[in-house]
Amino acid sequence: xxxxxxxxxxGRMGLSVVVxxxxxAFRALARELLEADGFDVVGEATDVASALAVHRLLQPDVLxxxxxLPDGSGLDVARALMHGVSPAAVVLxxxxxxxxxVNRCGARAFIPKAALSGAALREALA
Numbered sequence: 001x002x003x004x005x006x007x008x009x010x011g012r013m014g015l016s017v018v019v020x021x022x023x024x025a026f027r028a029l030a031r032e033l034l035e036a037d038g039f040d041v042v043g044e045a046t047d048v049a050s051a052l053a054v055h056r057l058l059q060p061d062v063l064x065x066x067x068x069l070p071d072g073s074g075l076d077v078a079r080a081l082m083h084g085v086s087p088a089a090v091v092l093x094x095x096x097x098x099x100x101x102v103n104r105c106g107a108r109a110f111i112p113k114a115a116l117s118g119a120a121l122r123e124a125l126a
Contacts, residue, residue, distance in 0.1 A: 014038040015061040015125070020051040020077070021093070022070050030064060030093075030116060037118020048072040055081060060088050062125065064116075067094040067101070075105045082106030091124050 017039050019030045031041045043058050045051040048071045055063060063081065065074040075098075078090045082105070090107040092098050099110040109124035 014040045016040045016042045016058070017062045017064055017121075018043045018045060018051075018054050018058060018060040018088070019064045020045040020054075020069070020074065021064075021066040022046050022068075026066075026113065033116060034064075034118055034121065037122075039118060039121065046070070048074070048077055051077050052080065055088060062121070063088040063090045064121070065090055065092055065107070067092055067096070067098045075101055078105040078107045089125055091121060 017034055019027050019041060021027050021030070027044045031044070034041055042060055043054045045054045047069045051063070051065065051069070051074070063077075065077055067074040074092060078092065081088060081090060092102065092105075092107045092110045093113050093116060094110075095113050097112070101107070102110050111120050111124055
């Protein structure tokens with residue numbers, strides 16, 4: 001399920017981010033952490049299909065993408081976006097270590113879920 005911007009505009013001009021994860025609690029935590037550090041979380045998605053749809057609709061600067069999704073792999077989403085017209089910077093997240101997949105799928109970086117913060121995302125995008 002894709003969720004566009006919820007109307008909570010903070011007047012910031014930070015990078016726009018879509019959080020893709022099948023766990024609502026993690027999406028809420030990621031939103032809170034990233035918005036507190038100046039990112040503009042413009043949407044959420046829960047699976048591969050909605051990740052692709054919300055990316056097309058919102059064209060975020062960053063797609064924070066869980067690797068394990070209910071209908072497939074976030075790695076496939078990253079590969080698909082690598083060839084897109086306006087690809088977002090894809091940053092993989094997971095509880096398992098997928099750092100070795102970054103170059104193979106075209107992602108910018110990997111951040112373990114437990115280490116997610118605004119600073120970690122900025123460093124991954126640098």
